[in-house]
Amino acid sequence: xxxxxxxxxxxxxxxxxxxxxxxxxxxxxxxxxxxxxxxxxxxxxxxxxxxxxxxxxxxxxxxxxxxxxxxxxxxxxxxxxxxxxxxxxxxxxxxxxxxxxxxxxxxxxxxxxxxxxxxxxxxxxxxxxxxxxxxxxxxxxxxxxxxxxxxxxxxxxxxxxxxxxxxxxxxxxxxxxxxxxxxxxxxxxxxxxxxxxxxxxxxxxxxxxxxxxxxxxxxxxxxxxxxxxxxxxxxxxxxxxxxxxxxxxxxxxxxxxxxxxxxxxxxxxxxxxxxxxxxxxxxxxxxxxxxxxxxxxxxxxxxxxxxxxxxxxxxxxxxxxxxxxxxxxxxxxxxxxxxxxxxxxxxxxxxxxxxxxxxxxxxxxxxxxxxxxxxxxxxxxxxxxxxxxxxx
Amino acid sequence: xxxxxxxxxxxxxxxxxxxxxxxxxxxxxxxxxxxxxxxxxxxxxxxxxxxxxxxxxxxxxxxxxxxxxxxxxxxxxxxxxxxxxxxxxxxxxxxxxxxxxxxxxxxxxxxxxxxxxxxxxxxxxxxxxxxxxxxxxxxxxxxxxxxxxxxxxxxxxxxxxxxxxxxxxxxxxxxxxxxxxxxxxxxxxxxxxxxxxxxxxxxxxxxxxxxxxxxxxxxxxxxxxxxxxxxxxxxxxxxxxxxxxxxxxxxxxxxxxxxxxxxxxxxxxxxxxxxxxxxxxxxxxxxxxxxxxxxxxxxxxxxxxxxxxxxxxxxxxxxxxxxxxxxxxxxxxxxxxxxxxxxxxxxxxxxxxxxxxxxxxxxxxxxxxxxxxxxxxxxxxxxxxxxxxxxx
Numbered sequence: 113x114x115x116x117x118x119x120x121x122x123x124x125x126x127x128x129x130x131x132x133x134x135x136x137x138x139x140x141x142x143x144x145x146x147x148x149x150x151x152x153x154x155x156x157x158x159x160x161x162x163x164x165x166x167x168x169x170x171x172x173x174x175x176x177x178x179x180x181x182x183x184x185x186x187x188x189x190x191x192x193x194x195x196x197x198x199x200x201x202x203x204x205x206x207x208x209x210x211x212x213x214x215x216x217x218x219x220x221x222x223x224x225x226x227x228x229x230x231x232x233x234x235x236x237x238x239x240x241x242x243x244x245x246x247x248x249x250x251x252x253x254x255x256x257x258x259x260x261x262x263x264x265x266x267x268x269x270x271x272x273x274x275x276x277x278x279x280x281x282x283x284x285x286x287x288x289x290x291x292x293x294x295x296x297x298x299x300x301x302x303x304x305x306x307x308x309x310x311x312x313x314x315x316x317x318x319x320x321x322x323x324x325x326x327x328x329x330x331x332x333x334x335x336x337x338x339x340x341x342x343x344x345x346x347x348x349x350x351x352x353x354x355x356x357x358x359x360x361x362x363x364x365x366x367x368x369x370x371x372x373x374x375x376x377x378x379x380x381x382x383x384x385x386x387x388x389x390x391x392x393x394x395x396x397x398x399x400x401x402x403x404x405x406x407x408x409x410x411x412x413x414x415x416x417x418x419x420x421x422x423x424x425x426x427x428x429x430x431x432x433x434x435x436x437x438x439x440x441x442x443x444x445x446x447x448x449x450x451x452x453x454x455x456x457x458x459x460x461x462x463x464x465x466x467x468x469x470x471x472x473x474x475x476x477x478x479x480x481x482x483x484x485x486x487x488x489x490x491x492x493x494x495x496x497x498x499x500x501x502x503x504x
Numbered sequence: 505x506x507x508x509x510x511x512x513x514x515x516x517x518x519x520x521x522x523x524x525x526x527x528x529x530x531x532x533x534x535x536x537x538x539x540x541x542x543x544x545x546x547x548x549x550x551x552x553x554x555x556x557x558x559x560x561x562x563x564x565x566x567x568x569x570x571x572x573x574x575x576x577x578x579x580x581x582x583x584x585x586x587x588x589x590x591x592x593x594x595x596x597x598x599x600x601x602x603x604x605x606x607x608x609x610x611x612x613x614x615x616x617x618x619x620x621x622x623x624x625x626x627x628x629x630x631x632x633x634x635x636x637x638x639x640x641x642x643x644x645x646x647x648x649x650x651x652x653x654x655x656x657x658x659x660x661x662x663x664x665x666x667x668x669x670x671x672x673x674x675x676x677x678x679x680x681x682x683x684x685x686x687x688x689x690x691x692x693x694x695x696x697x698x699x700x701x702x703x704x705x706x707x708x709x710x711x712x713x714x715x716x717x718x719x720x721x722x723x724x725x726x727x728x729x730x731x732x733x734x735x736x737x738x739x740x741x742x743x744x745x746x747x748x749x750x751x752x753x754x755x756x757x758x759x760x761x762x763x764x765x766x767x768x769x770x771x772x773x774x775x776x777x778x779x780x781x782x783x784x785x786x787x788x789x790x791x792x793x794x795x796x797x798x799x800x801x802x803x804x805x806x807x808x809x810x811x812x813x814x815x816x817x818x819x820x821x822x823x824x825x826x827x828x829x830x831x832x833x834x835x836x837x838x839x840x841x842x843x844x845x846x847x848x849x850x851x852x853x854x855x856x857x858x859x860x861x862x863x864x865x866x867x868x869x870x871x872x873x874x875x876x877x878x879x880x881x882x883x884x885x886x887x888x889x890x891x892x893x894x895x896x
Binding site: 114115116117118119120121122123125127129130132133136138139140141142143144145146147148150151152153156159162163179180181182183184186187211214215217218219307309315316317337338339340341342360361362363364365366367368370371373374376377380439445450 | 506507508509510511512513514515517519521522524525528530531532533534535536537538539540542543544545548551554555571572573574575576578579603606607609610611699701707708709710729730731732733734752753754755756757758759760762763765766768769772831837842
């Protein structure tokens with residue numbers, strides 16, 4: 113055995129995440145490791161929590177980064193809130209609503225599914241009907257920004273429906289945090305999880321979560337223990353909580369927290385409304401170019417996520433071959449379809465540090481080059497003008 | 505709100521972990537992020553698995569890094585192997601045996617505890633008695649290297665006892681991996697978890713695990729689903745497994761994997777027996793200095809972990825004040841006692857990149873300075889000569 117150091121290729125990441133990590137973030141990650149109970153680290157933890165409250169637009173005390181990826185954040189919300197026998201209504205319009213079902217069932221919960229077509233938003237009327245038909249439901253869960261399709265659901269309306277029916281609102285915001293409007297307190301979200309590797313320009317591996325006081329009251333009055341010791345917020349808060357003794361629970365991923373801290377400083381400096389506007393405006397530029405090329409969006413304009421652009425693969429085109437050429441010739445990663453959309457769509461991310469003009473023009477020109485060379489049915493020579501015109 | 509970038513102090517980490525991270529590892533961590541399904545990343549994953557097999561001294565196919573800290577590694581082993589109603593015998597001789605109990609109970613298992621004094625190794629006779637009294641026990645679980653006390657238990661003998669009684673052997677090797685002899689295949693360990701932040705010179709946040717074929721057979725024939733979707737090895741192996749399609753399960757913490765990869769390249773280049781010998785020889789140097797100063801070890805020599813040196817706080821000394829002065833004046837972190845040993849001991853780590861002469865001599869000289877200045881009952885002027893004499 114003789115393995116040598118790994119030097120990754122330098123890619124441009126325009127898939128569904130991870131997105132491009134800002135060099136300030138990777139530099140922060142490489143700073144010297146210190147102890148997870150070091151007073152200097154504890155001070156940094158307070159700053160991370162405060163900046164996460166800003167990112168989520170919440171005053172929730174229980175707003176912390178879970179020391180694991182977004183899937184663990186999903187489990188943190190479901191496992192802390194649900195007890196065996198509880199009923200939960202889950203809205204599915206893509207891969208991640210299905211994952212919610214898996215996670216909730218493994219909590220011993222009774223799951224009622226509300227299905228919508230992939231690429232469509234969650235239908236609030238169907239969610240309301242399901243809650244009315246199941247008045248004992250403890251939770252209404254849905255995905256705000258479906259990473260598998262690029263559809264945005266109306267979280268504000270869905271939260272109101274949940275509360276009007278005495279249910280908690282549990283929200284997946286993995287792809288929305290930092291990329292499009294998200295207001296935890298205004299909208300009344302009770303439990304929310306996200307990821308660092310999408311619109312925060314940070315490395316993958318950490319999952320920010322937040323719980324309302326209403327959710328905390330449910331968690332602290334549980335009859336059974338949370339099934340994961342590692343994700344039990346009652347224990348985690350001994351380390352992360354306000355006025356906590358910062359008692360040892362688990363060893364925090366110190367350097368990953370440096371990275372998250374730096375990405376949140378950048379979000380603070382940009383201003384969250386400005387970040388949302390940047391993602392939206394850059395989407396308009398990409399959209400103009402893609403549509404001029406003749407590509408069609410999967411999601412209707414009203415429900416489209418600016419940070420995740422799903423377009424239909426033209427007839428007769430080998431979608432994997434296109435992605436392969438983009439990666440090999442241009443070091444450009446775009447995403448394949450997932451689940452029901454596998455083989456049918458590409459997912460082009462404009463998330464965080466990836467949401468820049470230079471990425472958009474690389475993507476448009478490389479796509480035109482590859483699709484043109486493969487004889488795909490596209491309009492050549494129109495994309496760059498259209499994108500240029502769409503720049504403010 | 506106006507928070508600025510976090511620049512940590514530069515510490516020398518000689519507590520129970522995290523230990524000093526080698527600059528090669530933090531540099532690797534800062535390399536450009538690529539996609540978790542990128543062919544280049546997939547190739548790196550194979551190298552990580554192969555080097556983890558070397559570190560664990562195993563041919564187990566199911567040898568992977570869990571995308572979360574050691575506590576999640578513990579849950580991965582217990583949650584995958586145990587089903588509700590299963591019986592498990594857990595040996596406790598410190599904090600982490602107690603954590604095993606918490607985790608096993610949350611799996612719905614029936615737990616039989618075997619207690620030994622903190623600072624002592626697990627008594628194989630008591631473990632055997634417990635298994636004989638509970639012939640239906642599915643698992644014998646114990647901590648190979650108790651981080652809370654510095655005691656090493658006889659894993660080889662305990663594994664044999666487990667097998668002789670038709671139980672699987674489940675082992676915590678968070679502090680032993682890379683630091684002292686550990687032979688998964690030779691000893692017959694069926695499930696094992698560790699951490700990156702101890703003797704691998706890596707950052708905290710990832711938990712290497714390994715399962716024997718016997719354990720895999722148990723996992724693949726479960727009657728119930730693993731309670732965590734995120735930690736379900738049946739699913740994780742679709743991404744990490746041999747001949748797997750590298751199907752998306754969760755987004756791997758890409759940059760943390762770069763760090764682990766680099767630390768494992770360093771371990772391979774040093775040679776694992778050489779790493780074990782370095783930890784042991786450096787322990788002898790530190791021990792000579794500490795004992796010459798008049799400090800006493802908590803653990804008997806035969807069962808002492810070379811990488812974690814627990815010494816008794818001298819009478820009348822404010823142990824927290826000593827740690828505070830070491831940190832503030834010398835940027836040196838040593839560990840406090842945990843649980844039953846809180847306030848009574850210091851834990852001095854010589855793990856991974858921390859296990860070096862320069863760290864030992866800093867620690868001895870700083871300790872002598874602080875304890876001498878505080879009027880503690882120590883022998884002044886003897887430690888450095890004794891340590892020098894103990895250097896080969």
